[in-house]
Amino acid sequence: MTITAFFEYAEMVKRYQTELAFRLGRNLAQARRQAGLTQEQLAERIRVEIATVSRYETGATLPSLVTLEAMAAALHVTIADLLDEEAPQSSEEGKRVLTLIESLPPVKQRFVADMVSSLVDFFGEQSTTRKAGRQRASSAQ
Numbered sequence: 001m002t003i004t005a006f007f008e009y010a011e012m013v014k015r016y017q018t019e020l021a022f023r024l025g026r027n028l029a030q031a032r033r034q035a036g037l038t039q040e041q042l043a044e045r046i047r048v049e050i051a052t053v054s055r056y057e058t059g060a061t062l063p064s065l066v067t068l069e070a071m072a073a074a075l076h077v078t079i080a081d082l083l084d085e086e087a088p089q090s091s092e093e094g095k096r097v098l099t100l101i102e103s104l105p106p107v108k109q110r111f112v113a114d115m116v117s118s119l120v121d122f123f124g125e126q127s128t129t130r131k132a133g134r135q136r137a138s139s140a141q
Contacts, residue, residue, distance in 0.1 A: 018059070020062065021061065021062050023059075025058055025060075026057075026059075028057050028071060029057040031075045031077050031081065032057075032075060035074075037074075039057070042071070042074060042075070045070075046070040046071055046074055047070075097116070101113070
């Protein structure tokens with residue numbers, strides 16, 4: 001593994017952990033409210049500080065598996081419920097593209113999906129580059 005590949009992998013892991021922490025935090029806060037508990041009450045039940053529950057709910061940190069299991073039990077939900085991801089809402093453009101792709105044979109569907117993925121990556125990089133350029137310009141002023 002090259003050093004570049006290592007850093008790309010490390011960045012991917014960091015992004016995944018951030019997304020997971022945010023998703024867990026959102027679901028945890030929702031489950032806690034549905035259970036009618038305050039952060040303090042949940043903290044007492046799982047034997048952590050109130051600030052720790054707050055950090056979990058804001059996605060600032062991830063709990064251990066033992067703590068995750070305790071939270072699920074205290075809230076009468078499953079661990080899967082706490083980690084569940086909401087299905088993304090389809091936009092009109094997304095529905096249109098899906099309709100177009102569905103009419104193609106599977107091999108061409110994969111090709112189009114790969115092309116769309118490449119375009120998304122390309123435009124994402126373009127957006128990041130422009131943002132970095134604007135930040136450099138504004139800090140130079």
